Amino acid sequence: MATTLISSDNKYFKLSGITDLLYDKFNSEDGLVPYSPQTLLDENQCYVLKNFSATTYCPEILKNSFSSTDYDEFSRNQNKDHLINIDGNTYFFQRITNALLKPKKFLIFAESKTRYEQVNNGQSITIKEFPDAIYNRTDDILYFLKLEWIKSLFPGIEELYREATDEEVNDFLRYDFINVGENFKLASVKTNNRKRIALLKDRYEGFSAEQKTELNEYIHNYESELPFQNGKFKIQSDQDLKRLLYGIDQRYYTTPIEKETRIANSITKID
Helix, strand or coil: CCEEEEEECCEEEECCCCCCCCCCCCCCCCCEEECCCCCCCCCCCEEEEECHHHCCCCCHHHHCCCCHHHCCECCCCCCCCEEEEEECCEEEEEECCHHHHCCEEEEEECCCCEEEEEECCCCCCCCCCCCCEEEECCCCEEEECCHHHHCCCCCCHHHHHCCCCHHHHHHHHCCCCEEECCCCCHHHCCHHHHHHHHHHHHHHHCCCHHHHHHHHHHHHHHCCCCCEECCEEEECCHHHHHHHHHHHCCCEEECCCCCCEEECCCCCCCC
């Protein structure tokens, strides 16, 4: 028998009448993938974060022993933030978005007769087939499909793929192998490239002088559209910056048989 809690204004309340297991587990028959913003999931895969209870964004409810008697009953007029459906040591999380609270109209086919039913806004919550996240307390592993779906559930977890600050972006654009065009400003750097800079900046700084020279040659060989003069790449647009960052991430490669040049859209490290 499962227990269901609902979060309202940063406090949990119990839904005493809801004892069913509400969700299916993710289909991960094709593999569990340690989370990396550089890795895109294939079908039938999911991300994992191990030792989740040791992170700063693990909520207290997952660190302490659970007893339903510790929680007050939920009142229908309270705010509705997210659900936790608890089955033993497995916790299923679902965000409650506005779309899940919208009014609904039903035709219900009962044994005696068919009836029409309407539920007003906020009086019901649509339960999805799969949760947004699953935590297994025994293994101390969090399972999820998209980081953006769980940011509100685990505040701070967005640090796993954060945007670079203005200072970090400016520092990056001042690197001696970059020549910034006159019309390219800090505001020209969009969200995705800010995330790439945050991910790659420290990595680049860890390269030796020899490795940096080799990297410049690698990028220049693959990115003919990116102007390169006097050992510097000229950045005149956000697209130019994206090309450069892909090069720093070494995403360009040539297939060994067809000799076809490609860009890796997703990277999975092979141990």
